[in-house]
Amino acid sequence: MNLGVCYYPEHWPEADWADDARRMRALGLDLVRIGEFAWSKIEPAPGVYTWSWLDRAIEVLHAEGLGIILCTPTATPPKWLVDLHPEILPWDKHGNPKRFGSRRHYCFSSPAYRRESARITEALARRYGDHPAVVMWQTDNEYGHHGTHESYSPDAARAFRRWLQRRYESIDSLNTAWGTAFWSQDYRSFDEVDPPNATVTESNPSQHLDYQRFSSDEICEFNREQVDILRRYSPGRRIAHNYIGDFTKLDHHAIGASLDIAAWDSYPIGLLSEGDASEADKAHWLHHGHPDFAAFNHDVFRQCSAQWGVMEQQPGPVNWATHNAAPAPGMVRLWTWEAFAHGAEFVSYFRWRQAPFAQEQMHAGLLLPDRQETAVLKEVALVSSERDTIGTPETTLARVAIVLDYPSLWQQEIQPQGRSGSALKLARALYSGCRKLGLDVDIIPQGADMSAYALIILPSVSILDAEMCGRLRDSGASVLAMPLTGSRTCDGHIPENLSPGPYANLLPMQVRVFESLPPYVKIGVNLDGQAFSGSLWRESVTSIAQALAVFENGEPAWLRNERMHYLACWPDEPFLLHVLRRICREEDLEVRDTGRDLRLRRAGNIQFAFNYGSDAIDLACVGAPEKGADYLIGARVMQGAGVAAWRIQLVLPDKME
Amino acid sequence: MNLGVCYYPEHWPEADWADDARRMRALGLDLVRIGEFAWSKIEPAPGVYTWSWLDRAIEVLHAEGLGIILCTPTATPPKWLVDLHPEILPWDKHGNPKRFGSRRHYCFSSPAYRRESARITEALARRYGDHPAVVMWQTDNEYGHHGTHESYSPDAARAFRRWLQRRYESIDSLNTAWGTAFWSQDYRSFDEVDPPNATVTESNPSQHLDYQRFSSDEICEFNREQVDILRRYSPGRRIAHNYIGDFTKLDHHAIGASLDIAAWDSYPIGLLSEGDASEADKAHWLHHGHPDFAAFNHDVFRQCSAQWGVMEQQPGPVNWATHNAAPAPGMVRLWTWEAFAHGAEFVSYFRWRQAPFAQEQMHAGLLLPDRQETAVLKEVALVSSERDTIGTPETTLARVAIVLDYPSLWQQEIQPQGRSGSALKLARALYSGCRKLGLDVDIIPQGADMSAYALIILPSVSILDAEMCGRLRDSGASVLAMPLTGSRTCDGHIPENLSPGPYANLLPMQVRVFESLPPYVKIGVNLDGQAFSGSLWRESVTSIAQALAVFENGEPAWLRNERMHYLACWPDEPFLLHVLRRICREEDLEVRDTGRDLRLRRAGNIQFAFNYGSDAIDLACVGAPEKGADYLIGARVMQGAGVAAWRIQLVLPDKME
Amino acid sequence: MNLGVCYYPEHWPEADWADDARRMRALGLDLVRIGEFAWSKIEPAPGVYTWSWLDRAIEVLHAEGLGIILCTPTATPPKWLVDLHPEILPWDKHGNPKRFGSRRHYCFSSPAYRRESARITEALARRYGDHPAVVMWQTDNEYGHHGTHESYSPDAARAFRRWLQRRYESIDSLNTAWGTAFWSQDYRSFDEVDPPNATVTESNPSQHLDYQRFSSDEICEFNREQVDILRRYSPGRRIAHNYIGDFTKLDHHAIGASLDIAAWDSYPIGLLSEGDASEADKAHWLHHGHPDFAAFNHDVFRQCSAQWGVMEQQPGPVNWATHNAAPAPGMVRLWTWEAFAHGAEFVSYFRWRQAPFAQEQMHAGLLLPDRQETAVLKEVALVSSERDTIGTPETTLARVAIVLDYPSLWQQEIQPQGRSGSALKLARALYSGCRKLGLDVDIIPQGADMSAYALIILPSVSILDAEMCGRLRDSGASVLAMPLTGSRTCDGHIPENLSPGPYANLLPMQVRVFESLPPYVKIGVNLDGQAFSGSLWRESVTSIAQALAVFENGEPAWLRNERMHYLACWPDEPFLLHVLRRICREEDLEVRDTGRDLRLRRAGNIQFAFNYGSDAIDLACVGAPEKGADYLIGARVMQGAGVAAWRIQLVLPDKME
Ligand SMILES: [Zn+2]
């Protein structure tokens, strides 16, 4: 449980550095991230390196005992580089290059940029790789942000053709995999194939899916090239990347395989502003952030590498959302603890001091532009002292898992069959449902070990592995699958046995019709005489299995076969909670109703509680201890934005002993 | 009354073909459409033809006695052709080529594509033109879909200049016709003229109108070139094109002049999703489609060629709308009968079997991807048996006509004078009004014979022929004109005598002010002390004619001169129905209130009734027979999605005897 | 107080001209604007001039004693010129040229176009500069309309680099001013700098701000080049430009410095349709225009040159708004008097006769296309006779000023920190608040003389001059500053002492947090126990000054230090009116509640009242005279759309004596 901060010495007079370092240390910080966008300061002209300022900055921080997270500066190639090699620019969908002047202006498939990225990474790693202060590396910054996960440049087209050749070997295989018999799209050679952009109407979905895979793979390879260099010159240091939240256009697991730490940049209030919550929810949590949005990302990235952390933690208003409210007092502490409770190795605030110039001048820091302290500094100091009380919690063993599969998400974005739902949105709704019942959740890939879970949820995992279905059965867990699960093969086709594909081996059934409905229409569901509802998605299913709930026309809405469940519509929250409660009861999973603002998270034998609202909450409702002395943090009555933590007796279930 | 289906043998193993053919025949189908997008299968490389598979497919279908509708495959030029002649690609309004990868990626003005289209058409016609199974041809597919009715390529610019030269002969005539004195737009030669795209602000509306005419003419010529070839090599076969519904960017009458059959592709649930109905209506008819949307298109296309048909009939959820609901049980049968009741020669379902790959994999077929039957197959079989009971109905003689003029629609889209109304939307509102009074309607061009009608409605026919006005008068019918009727000359100018131009010869009046209003404002109308309302459009009119209704300021809202009527606003439905009822009473036209869900359609001496709702309807309200035995189809009480038909006594009006 | 009209003789048969001139004179018009878009008629081919028609047109108008406003025709370069020099076209943000076919298709930075503009201006000025009928010139037309205030052409990029070189002299200065240390944006030379378009994500805000300054300067220089030529060849004539309303992308003061008259084109009903009023307000004032929208622009342009006028006054429906309603009877007269009451030198109606062709054929004129009179002609004649009664009113000395600073508006549009508010919108809300209290308002630049005002309002003047703050203090006026005032340096950085920068010298305070909130959230304000509210913007301020109102958390919402005030949120109207009333009471400014529809305007010793509603208003509520004889225009009870005027006793405040 380390605390850190993002720092840009190149923004400030050198005279301030030593005092900055001293104040960081006094605050209890352990880590400082630097160098992120400093390429033009390190190499102001081609081949001309100016290391001295960075040498001195590192020494100053090192002198205070701060560990340094050093970044490769490749997210911001300097102007001279773009002018020398204009072909490194990424191209948009319309076939126009995106220009210099902000950041991320490079195409992952550009051979010229690959060379330059390796060159500057090597120069940096050679110089600082064995510096004792350097404890971690960050590769680049926020891969894929601002739509840069894909590029339609000529270099990208060439790389895509090579990628296809490797994947399919023969053009006939590609024609089959893409179903090019449709609309006369047959190709005679890989040279004929283009990226799927700027077509008259929708392009081939399998081609599009492959372009997503290719684009993610390109990022993966770009990252691995940097990682290989860093490992060579900086042995023993951990390597991280800082992902962005709520963004699944690249496969975090694939990239994470070569990293030590999957970090992400957590801006709860920005996420709420840009997310798909209702207006009422956006108003209610305006200063708190949605209670499940950051946690969802914590649980995503926790599974992507050996360790995980928050590389950038929002400390005040950001500058980039539609509306930019300030966190309520206490929320920065709360967010930090929620991250630690999820097992974060470190939480690093963005940023030390608000820069008074350029694009992010209205983005808050821990210090104001004039170096005055913000109110949030006290919250950071409080966290720092509280962690001494808590100690490092053990790893949590969640009993509920949600399977998040990137190719499935891509497939459904490419061919959504109706504009009002998405697999990611459904995954988040399911996650919120679990959290509202007080459950800890793992968000796992299809390849993960399933043996420890009591409940595994498949939120429209459309490209479902047959092999995974075997492990689902073997796990002994209850499984709850949602509409569109197993609805596609790995090529993006409807499976031969129709949807839900291999899931039908677990629960005998067949989806005959899938409907997408407008949000203003409700789907009636009858469950033992109780009326529930779904929306957006509805399937007509035939099955010999038991129907626990039916639609108004008698077709099954909820099917089960032993521990295997299937919902044939997108469940509205009351229906979802009812289903979850029933399965949990059967699995002996304890359920605690948290209501709108309270959230729980267990970390080893410590139970955390978080109040995402403005009103006080009495924790008696979730069986918390009576006596103040039993609390490591907080007390039974938790004020708005409050945190509480107490020790619990861990009862491991049979299967986990 | 033939039934057909669209079939893509190239999507399936050849081993399935014979069984498919057998099942089609068993179902009662007569026709199979094939070959539509098969260019790359027929000619996989330049000049290399692979006819054998298509030979065999035709033989297999022929062996079951199925008649074949063979398609020219020109909607999908293969990749090798695009690579050979990149200039065939269409260009968008911004001046960028649209690329290969979906369909309709060609510019109608490309000489290279004209050659290729003729070449493949001739090759196909030579080979199968006199095959006994081939009973019909379809040219290309859905002209103009996905915005391909216009292209801004260099080839198009050159063709536009030639078109202008033919139309105007001298550049002075063009300058006058376009009013180029405005904004210094004078041209010195045709070489100086460009397409009207990518301008700083709106381009010259007469130039734009000519570009629409040119674009429609180019499609017409492209189609005629194919037709000429087909007639040469395939004598005696009817030639059709399958238009898209609710789309008037090309002149169906001009194209239809060289065809035998105007077919269209009818997707009632998709039309409702994408159309301009209210949210309440979209919810109410979610699984039924709007009761007037498909019928409107039936009545449009019925007038465009000697015969008409439905080339693609929706059999289940489509894949392309914003939301894609399934038809309620019974609706596919109902839609089929509504088409036959409108005089369709054939109804052909799209498609035989749902393909599990590529862009339309989520588009339903009669069979599921695994060849299982869908529920709709029983409805098709029922229609097939019912048609034996009914026999072929005589042609209907509608007594009400709505004039739909394509250049007028274009003119108003180009220069709408306010964003919330359109001539097409108004025409549809008028059509719905008539249908709600149980009236059969013809939708006719200005050049049509008007002599048989009792009521002729002009929904903002802005470019009104003086000659047509003469025929209106001579028809002896009541005429009801709407705002903007006669508001433009054929060059798109305000007429010398102001709006309504030549209509003022029938009803002496002059429009001095036209206002477009936001949808949230109502216009009060006083009609003999009753309060009605209009919206969106309001005109200030001076006239010596009688005012049957007035606005709040006393200006006329409804003018009449003998049988000639004029409404000076867009009427809200109660006002419209009141006006229609009164005129019908005067013309001795029987009016029957159908309410929201019921619709009637007479076909010769057979009266059809259709229930577009979920609740039962007692047909007593429209004077249907008491006894079940009197019904050819159905009974007096019609369930949701029900169809009924009974014989009636035809009383021809005096003027039609 | 002159009345004029816009006239296009080139649209009409020469036979009509003499009668047109006679009717203009009979109506009481003094001025006729001609030649505006006539380039292709004056110079139909390169170097070929056809003056004769224009000679004759001028003579015909002169013969009736009409004064001519002659326009340079440079807003519409002819097609031959664009074909000769395609590089004169402006380029859009995506890097594509905008094409010929409408108007304003030129880039201000094109050297070729600068030459052509000077050439045609000189030709025109040489020929007519000393013609006795020519009393005024208009340069070009509506600079910046349709997004042409900026261009991203290669010529513009080159000119931008030269402009930067002049501004910064050294590239180091530019790097500092733009804060290029951020995101590795350092430049090594001016040659490396590009316009800020088509970047991956937001470009550098200081660069963007400079591009706005540069773009405005280019227009300024373009205009001055024409002015210099006109002054040389046409001594003694006043020179005007006709700006568009509600458009602040160019600095009217900078351009106005070389002009004699700042004119604008006033279309109140179009402004309301396109403006940010609520739906309820748009419906309420549909036929009247918003009571403050035109007046706001009058007060803007009144300060931009020595004189001001309305070059185009809406006489009926326009053609370009989303919805185009007609003015209520009386409104054209009312608008004309509102302009004269604000000190307009002239009001000129657009246009004499509605042209029945081309882009604006649905835009009304005083005559219909067939030369019939519209109803509005009587209103113009009435104004003409009423002005003889009134005489020319003295200049008004407003006691309230709102500071409108163009670079501040640009800065906030470039970096808005939340999408729902803007400095211009706030300025308009403040202006409306003052008008609702019966106050006359000046809208002034920062450099204006402040000494005469009792209340000066700073609506988010983000780039606040320290020097101006000194003059604010010295003025002795009350000052009311809004959020974001003083929040930026002239380079667009946060000031060293933080927001409100130099205003903190007048009111000791510091803004620590700025929040932007969604429009559906209210901010509670407590003012002496009364509950008020704000919205959209909220600041956390520390100050030793007195808090007159506080937010719910106790932080100051309204601060004062002697006469200096600061609101820390965007005030909802009741809060705003409360604040204004209190300050006015302290300053002895008489406040009269006008309600929704009534507006007052003093001109010298004449008090005008305007009824922007449909219902009658009794002027007793604002202390108007009892007796009809006391009224120069109208009477105590003012009908809808009515105007009244009476003499008042002018009491000059102490400081103005
Ligand atoms: Zn290069």
Ligand SMILES: [Zn+2]
């Ligand atoms: Zn070619």
Ligand SMILES: [Zn+2]
């Ligand atoms: Zn040139």
